[in-house]
Amino acid sequence: MKYQIILAASLLLSACNNDKTVEVGAEGMNAAANAASDATANPAIDNPNVVSENEAPNPNAPVMKFAESEFDFGDIKPNSSVRHTFTFTNTGKSPLLIEDATSSCGCTTPSWTKEPVAPGAQGTMEVQFDSRGKQGIVSKQVAVRANTQPNITTILIKGNILTDPANSAASTF
Template sequence: MNKLFAGLLAVTLLATGCDNLKNKSEGEGTETASTSSTPAVNTVANPNLTNEQVISNADAPIMTFAEMEHDFGDIKPGAVVKHTFTFKNTGKSPLIISNASATCGCTIPEWPKEPVAPGAEGKIDVQFDSHGKSGQVSKTITIEANTQPSTNQIAIKTNILPDMAANGPLRAQ
């Protein structure tokens, strides 16, 4: 019986001793990983880039527009008008536009699909179709890019004149 007790005690000590060594070595590995000599990098997660990160906000591309809003003035009903917004990448890394969208289907933006290098210019063409619209109209175009913040907005506005053909000629009273 003493031999049986001594054997169980020995097995128990060996099992707990191995677990302690295993936990100690795992803890040391974790400490080593967290105290590595690699310097910390200030990174920002960028939802516009898949599996990539942008190094520091200071290096992010910057979209600088020549104008943020364009006024077409008075236009005739049913007119389709176009305007080109120009911008410059004043940041330190290539600017990538992932999407440009308008507040309705009557406004269609077209943007460069290739990266815009630092210091280079790009263009966003905006077409507005006034069919079915009247009076004062404003539309916002939202541009999603790898900039900080990730969205930029430009706008167009116009005044659609009354449709004289639909209302007939005006009579003096």
């Protein structure tokens, strides 16, 4: 395998002679390279999720501004479910649309405003946490994907799940 790689590399290097003229039929072999150089010279693909360093952000983009980006439930009873509603405002100049919200754990479930949020209007992101099978200090993130720049905003919930008295009573014997 090692020798095959060396052989392939040496064939490629020996074939690279820029002084030769293009032979008939060689255009097909060079078509991908030519297309790639044309694409870098004149990019035709516009990916809104990738902002280059020299590109200015869209001044008309929606902006998601949460009233609070973190919520502490404090002590949480074992085997219980708690929820908190985060409120956000669109401080941008165009309607804000949440595409998706994902949590860092299956025990955390987000639900959100589905219709577009007009500039200056408010929306909500409700996060429900299920403490079943969990104990101690927890911290869970929810990544909110929207048509904003950047397109992902992260909010956080945390709390301290108390010890289940049923489990602690059995361990004292």
